[in-house]
């Protein structure tokens with residue numbers, strides 16, 4: 001479909017704006033033909049007009065899926081482009097299954113694993129298509145066959161723990177990588193709690209047309225989705241801590257497991273071609289994971305940030321959370337310190353809780369070191385897209401203590 005046809009489809013829709021009839025597919029095709037950064041002015045104007053007409057209609061609200069979709073598509077046009085809109089996280093989170101207040105760790109893991117498998121499963125599907133010669137969209141700088149196979153291999157490995165927990169039967173006999181990959185992709189797409197093909201489709205809005213941006217986006221989304229699950233686990237741990245501190249331990253351990261498994265995505269990401277990254281990141285300026293609310297929530301559920309950190313660019317980038325934390329907020333660190341002061345009947349729980357927290361601290365520090373490593377590889381001396389000085393910022397924050405009430409977390413970590 002030509003841009004003018006898409007524009008016309010949008011104009012016709014705007015005359016009777018019913019959400020279910022919105023022309024999603026032509027809009028996405030038009031966006032992906034050049035990348036979000038280069039969308040044609042006439043298309044943007046038609047989208048903005050369609051949004052106005054829809055918001056003026058009686059059924060509309062920015063909170064509905066279509067409102068979120070249009071805000072994500074029009075982020076650059078609106079001057080609101082940031083990490084959330086770049087990664088389309090509001091679209092992925094829209095239908096995310098809530099584990100509920102009384103959830104056990106296994107249920108939170110199941111929700112996490114399903115989301116992870118659908119995101120990384122989709123990344124594998126995209127790479128497999130290229131391996132089979134289908135150029136699809138994002139045609140520039142395709143990886144060669146050897147790199148594609150290495151990437152798919154790493155991605156499959158990153159899914160192993162989640163697939164095991166979800167009951168993936170595995171392969172009976174050794175087989176060629178593309179066959180295994182295709183089998184895993186099918187399994188992931190059919191999980192009951194997986195993101196729908198529609199949500200996967202609308203959540204892929206690259207800024208440019210380089211092949212590797214697909215991988216970059218899916219990995220950002222997968223890791224951020226893991227942060228959400230870690231936050232759910234830590235919130236449950238905090239809820240249980242007061243009455244029975246030992247009951248929080250399985251939640252803290254599960255949080256550590258997810259962070260540890262998430263390290264595998266950095267291997268997959270390290271197959272991204274440097275020149276490709278350099279090319280599309282020119283158009284991602286203003287979007288940085290320093291704006292990841294889920295990461296900062298995770299960090300602050302571990303311990304309330306010290307004033308110096310709370311007043312730094314790290315939390316300036318998440319102003320609502322920064323404001324809330326200035327008023328206070330519960331953290332595992334504070335809970336442990338309070339328990340030590342007044343152990344009462346729970347003295348025996350202290351070493352068990354400490355051990356689980358210690359492990360979580362070490363793993364989060366390993367995560368930060370791996371992230372620093374990949375940033376060094378891809379950025380060198382360049383500044384960050386979140387307006388920090390780049391890797392010098394990450395060098396400083398990688399050894400922040402996760403739990404101030406424990407001995408340093410970084411002890412077991414190399415670089």
Ligand code: HEM
Pocket residue numbers: 219220223224269277288289290291292295314371374375376378379383384385386387388389390391393394397
């Ligand atoms: C090539 C890959 C990557 C590079 C070059 C990179 C670079 C950077 C840089 C320079 C910063 C500092 C803020 C800024 O100025 O932008 C940052 C922050 C951050 N990045 Fe990445 N990053 C990469 C991949 C990722 C991935 C896959 C994630 C996973 C979600 C991630 C999560 C974060 C987080 C959470 C922060 C905030 C850290 C803090 O404020 O303490 N990054 N990154």
